Amino acid sequence: MLLIRCPYCEEERPELEFRNAGEAHIARSANIAGESDDDFEKFFFIRANPKGIIYERWRHIHGCARFFNAVRDTVTDKFVMTYKAGEPKPAKLPGAAK
Amino acid sequence: MAKAAAKTKAAAPSVERRPALAGRTLSAPGVKVEMLPPAERISLRAPGASLAVLSKALGVTLPAKPKSSATRDGRTALWLGPDEWLVIDEAGNDPLADCAKVTALHSAVGISHRNVGISVSGPAAAATVNSGCPQDLSLDAFPVGAASRTILGKSEIVLLRTAQDTFRVECWRSFSDYVFTLLSEAAGDAAN
Numbered sequence A: 001m002l003l004i005r006c007p008y009c010e011e012e013r014p015e016l017e018f019r020n021a022g023e024a025h026i027a028r029s030a031n032i033a034g035e036s037d038d039d040f041e042k043f044f045f046i047r048a049n050p051k052g053i054i055y056e057r058w059r060h061i062h063g064c065a066r067f068f069n070a071v072r073d074t075v076t077d078k079f080v081m082t083y084k085a086g087e088p089k090p091a092k093l094p095g096a097a098k
Numbered sequence B: 001m002a003k004a005a006a007k008t009k010a011a012a013p014s015v016e017r018r019p020a021l022a023g024r025t026l027s028a029p030g031v032k033v034e035m036l037p038p039a040e041r042i043s044l045r046a047p048g049a050s051l052a053v054l055s056k057a058l059g060v061t062l063p064a065k066p067k068s069s070a071t072r073d074g075r076t077a078l079w080l081g082p083d084e085w086l087v088i089d090e091a092g093n094d095p096l097a098d099c100a101k102v103t104a105l106h107s108a109v110g111i112s113h114r115n116v117g118i119s120v121s122g123p124a125a126a127a128t129v130n131s132g133c134p135q136d137l138s139l140d141a142f143p144v145g146a147a148s149r150t151i152l153g154k155s156e157i158v159l160l161r162t163a164q165d166t167f168r169v170e171c172w173r174s175f176s177d178y179v180f181t182l183l184s185e186a187a188g189d190a191a192n
């Protein structure tokens, strides 16, 4: 079973306690009613879906119930790192080339 | 209508309350699974600034460490999340009333009847719970006093280790039949 580190519980916990919650770092416009249809479509529907490193929101739903962010490799299904919700995208990933 | 309502006294309960699965027990070699008596419970949400005064009002220090609990005078506070606790009172006192006096920001919701408690005890207790719960229940990872919301099979539970070989499993009452049955089936296998 995959173990995922929850930044709030501060330990690795079994994947069954977690739920994926889509791509992370998608900022909602402060003036959502003033968005053009094209911009709203981009915000609402368009996702990167990369092959490789992806930044995702996850929720420790059957644990502390908190949302957090995770960096995951879609090829290997490996979690590179996790960090608390609201924190910026990590500038450098552990193990990544300089 | 309003006048009539104002005169109406609170009706005494006309039926006996029967908690879900009350009195059910199952004994297997190495483990005993039994329903625990009713208890008072609250779901408590509060920011860090309110914790000192809430702890004082409740008479038990709300733990700040993940996966931990604190017990005093029959009342246990279980850490569920960074600002969330489950308080269980087995001494017949009402934690909701204690929180009502606190003016510091918090949310306390009475959930006494939402949950039921199931005790799993004996040398094979950890193996029994592990039949449906994926957490590491070794004493290093889940020592006495450790508490966590987690899952058991298809049901969410709150797990508390009350002694080296005893767990308290809290689940929603509508899931209790499933949880008790799963634990009973597991108990039969656990000793093997």
Ligand SMILES: [Zn+2]
Residues within 6 Å of the ligand: A006, A007, A008, A009, A010, A060, A063, A064, A065, A066
């Ligand atoms: Zn967590």
